[in-house]
Amino acid sequence: MKLYTYFRSSAAYRVRIALNLKGIPYDAVPVHLLRNGGEQLGDAYRAVNPAALLPALEDDGNVIGQSLAIMEYLEETHPQTPLLPATPAERARVRELALTVAADTHPLGNLRVLKYLTGTIGVTEDIKLGWQQHWLRTGLSGLESLLANDAHTGRYSHGDKPTLADCCLVPQVFGAQRFGVDMTPYPTIMRIHAACNELPAFQLAHPSRQPDAE
Numbered sequence: 001m002k003l004y005t006y007f008r009s010s011a012a013y014r015v016r017i018a019l020n021l022k023g024i025p026y027d028a029v030p031v032h033l034l035r036n037g038g039e040q041l042g043d044a045y046r047a048v049n050p051a052a053l054l055p056a057l058e059d060d061g062n063v064i065g066q067s068l069a070i071m072e073y074l075e076e077t078h079p080q081t082p083l084l085p086a087t088p089a090e091r092a093r094v095r096e097l098a099l100t101v102a103a104d105t106h107p108l109g110n111l112r113v114l115k116y117l118t119g120t121i122g123v124t125e126d127i128k129l130g131w132q133q134h135w136l137r138t139g140l141s142g143l144e145s146l147l148a149n150d151a152h153t154g155r156y157s158h159g160d161k162p163t164l165a166d167c168c169l170v171p172q173v174f175g176a177q178r179f180g181v182d183m184t185p186y187p188t189i190m191r192i193h194a195a196c197n198e199l200p201a202f203q204l205a206h207p208s209r210q211p212d213a214e
């Protein structure tokens with residue numbers, strides 16, 4: 001199995017956590033998002049993933065993009081250490097939490113959005129940072145409310161075992177801290193973040209532990 005990844009990509013970080021939790025060995029293929037104008041935009045990577053985004057997983061002759069699609073694929077092909085709970089309602093909640101990060105928070109601060117803001121619209125670096133922080137805070141507030149006001153929240157986002165929701169939560173906290181967001185308004189998120197980071201699967205997936213880390 002091959003994972004096209006970049007150490008700081010939070011979508012790739014999600015998949016690295018899921019692979020580690022399930023104990024699936026993989027080869028990391030680094031794609032540098034900044035070098036040469038962005039290797040993800042070059043012909044070589046577009047031949048792998050025409051959407052020109054990381055991550056992509058290659059397995060058994062198939063290439064899958066989109067971190068959530070990849071994690072669901074891993075869940076179906078490697079059911080050991082399930083990352084989704086047993087009942088449809090609980091599974092829906094985990095997906096809701098995961099999508100609150102992956103669909104509603106992360107895309108607004110993605111590199112190509114930020115490049116468009118500064119390069120095409122011509123906003124200053126300060127305005128760009130304000131944009132990033134605003135959408136991070138908006139997304140994190142929603143996630144905090146969903147987690148804090150639900151009895152299903154346990155040691156982790158759902159119950160006492162890590163799920164896909166945690167695979168999304170931890171990289172999003174990394175991204176928010178990287179861009180200077182004050183995390184004190186999100187005590188439930190930070191409690192879960194700390195619990196996750198006690199696990200080797202999360203520690204080994206951290207950007208600083210990747211072969212392409214700078």
Ligand SMILES: N[C@@H](CCC(=O)N[C@@H](CS)C(=O)NCC(=O)O)C(=O)O
Binds near residue numbers: 010055111
């Ligand atoms: N929804 C996608 C998001 C993928 C994505 O935005 N990846 C970022 C890195 S975290 C990327 O490749 N950005 C490159 C760019 O914006 O040019 C997923 O979950 O996989």
